Amino acid sequence: MIEPARIQAALDILEQVADSLSADGASADVLIRKYFRTRRYAGSRDRRAVTALVYQVIRNWGYLCEQAAGDMRRMLLLNLSETQDSESLEALFNGADHAPDVLSDEERAFVLEAHEKLPHHDLNYPLWLEDRLKMRFGDNFSDELARLNGRAPFELRVNAGKGEGDKVEAFLKSEGLAFEKGKWADTALILDENPRIDAWEIYQDGLIEVQDEAAQLAVRLADIKPGQQVMDLCAGAGGKTLAAAALMDNKGQIYAFDNNKYRLKDLKPRAKRADARILQAHLIDTAGGKRKSILAEHEARMDRVMLDVPCSGSGVWRRNPESKWRLTEEKLTQYCRIQKNLLTEGWGFVKPGGRMIYMTCSLFVDENEHQIETFLAEQKDAKLVSYRSIDQGEGAPELKSLSTLPECLALSPYSHGTDGFFVAILEKSA
Numbered sequence: 262m263i264e265p266a267r268i269q270a271a272l273d274i275l276e277q278v279a280d281s282l283s284a285d286g287a288s289a290d291v292l293i294r295k296y297f298r299t300r301r302y303a304g305s306r307d308r309r310a311v312t313a314l315v316y317q318v319i320r321n322w323g324y325l326c327e328q329a330a331g332d333m334r335r336m337l338l339l340n341l342s343e344t345q346d347s348e349s350l351e352a353l354f355n356g357a358d359h360a361p362d363v364l365s366d367e368e369r370a371f372v373l374e375a376h377e378k379l380p381h382h383d384l385n386y387p388l389w390l391e392d393r394l395k396m397r398f399g400d401n402f403s404d405e406l407a408r409l410n411g412r413a414p415f416e417l418r419v420n421a422g423k424g425e426g427d428k429v430e431a432f433l434k435s436e437g438l439a440f441e442k443g444k445w446a447d448t449a450l451i452l453d454e455n456p457r458i459d460a461w462e463i464y465q466d467g468l469i470e471v472q473d474e475a476a477q478l479a480v481r482l483a484d485i486k487p488g489q490q491v492m493d494l495c496a497g498a499g500g501k502t503l504a505a506a507a508l509m510d511n512k513g514q515i516y517a518f519d520n521n522k523y524r525l526k527d528l529k530p531r532a533k534r535a536d537a538r539i540l541q542a543h544l545i546d547t548a549g550g551k552r553k554s555i556l557a558e559h560e561a562r563m564d565r566v567m568l569d570v571p572c573s574g575s576g577v578w579r580r581n582p583e584s585k586w587r588l589t590e591e592k593l594t595q596y597c598r599i600q601k602n603l604l605t606e607g608w609g610f611v612k613p614g615g616r617m618i619y620m621t622c623s624l625f626v627d628e629n630e631h632q633i634e635t636f637l638a639e640q641k642d643a644k645l646v647s648y649r650s651i652d653q654g655e656g657a658p659e660l661k662s663l664s665t666l667p668e669c670l671a672l673s674p675y676s677h678g679t680d681g682f683f684v685a686i687l688e689k690s691a
């Protein structure tokens with residue numbers, strides 16, 4: 262595809278994204294896949310270029326939408342004008358076959374005017390969330406928001422259970438892929454590029470998984486040991502479950518649950534690759550009332566319960582910029598209600614002296630500190646354990662938290678270079 266045709270393709274997809282956002286329909290990646298399914302002439306480079314453009318606009322959605330009063334062509338034009346001069350824009354909007362229509366005088370004037378009054382568009386965020394974001398970031402508000410609007414790196418977890426970290430690093434080097442070791446989790450490798458890894462032997466052999474560093478650190482803070490009884494109540498596709506299994510040397514038991522069968526289905530093949538043999542996965546759909554009976558046998562038996570609850574995902578806006586424009590007050594309230602219920606339910610499975618590790622990838626106090634404070638007020642046999650008391654490995658740097666609760670860990674892109682993440686460690690009286 263020639264460049265103007267890519268612009269037109271991005272425009273077509275963005276129109277669909279806008280419709281989908283207002284109807285809470287399919288996500289951008291689904292719409293992009295669907296768009297290209299019927300356009301076989303587009304090569305992988307075309308797809309990559311169009312996808313990058315679509316996501317650039319999604320990242321800057323709030324600002325662009327405000328400036329262009331929701332006119333998608335103007336939104337895209339304004340976004341392009343950040344990096345292209347007027348001559349290049351004219352060449353892109355040239356009216357040829359498959360290219361966008363020629364720019365009108367009004368559109369040219371619109372770009373000039375928008376540039377003259379250029380506000381801090383890099384801080385682009387839903388205004389109704391401002392207080393919550395300021396509460397988390399304080400003086401670093403602008404720096405954090407700018408970072409949150411950027412792209413996340415590609416992060417791998419080396420499967421410590423397989424003990425072949427050297428092989429992984431040697432392979433990445435042989436592929437010419439630059440990487441850094443994680444600062445906070447010694448299993449993390451951080452890449453700038455986003456390679457396709459499913460065909461790699463080290464992936465098929467279970468030596469690596471894709472997992473962000475904050476999530477790897479969170480599992481480490483669960484202080485899981487071989488021989489323990491561990492429950493992952495919101496296991497999803499098992500990212501944290503497998504990170505926990507890697508710490509257990511196939512001794513003990515991990516029970517992985519989720520109420521979504523589509524998410525849970527990836528866990529089995531992943532566990533097989535990782536050679537995690539102590540794992541059982543079960544669907545705990547609430548429909549049919551089976552949940553209670555499936556979970557009943559685990560009452561007060563777990564050394565560790567990992568509670569990686571559904572949340573707003575505000576800490577991962579770098580990875581999923583669209584989600585910030587999809588979040589509503591109503592949805593946030595609903596997440597908080599589910600989190601509160603899961604905290605109460607999960608606590609029932611912790612044995613005396615055991616721990617529950619509450620985690621979110623949210624930046625908001627409603628989903629983090631407030632949940633923990635309410636929980637502690639209600640559960641008299643619970644106390645917070647400081648994340649600082651957990652051994653984070655030899656030579657680990659000092660880990661400062663953004664949380665208002667000193668025992669809890671709150672991470673962020675600007676302060677820690679990670680996703681926004683929250684961890685609270687709750688211990689039951691012996």
Ligand SMILES: C[S@@+](CC[C@H](N)C(=O)[O-])C[C@H]1O[C@@H](n2cnc3c(N)ncnc32)[C@H](O)[C@@H]1O
Nearest residue numbers: 495496497499500501519520521524569570571
């Ligand atoms: C943040 S995701 C978990 C991600 C996963 N732990 C990982 O590391 O890949 C939250 C998960 O909670 C699940 N969930 C939501 N409500 C639930 C419930 N009532 N019981 C169990 N799982 C639930 C969702 O299906 C989703 O997979």
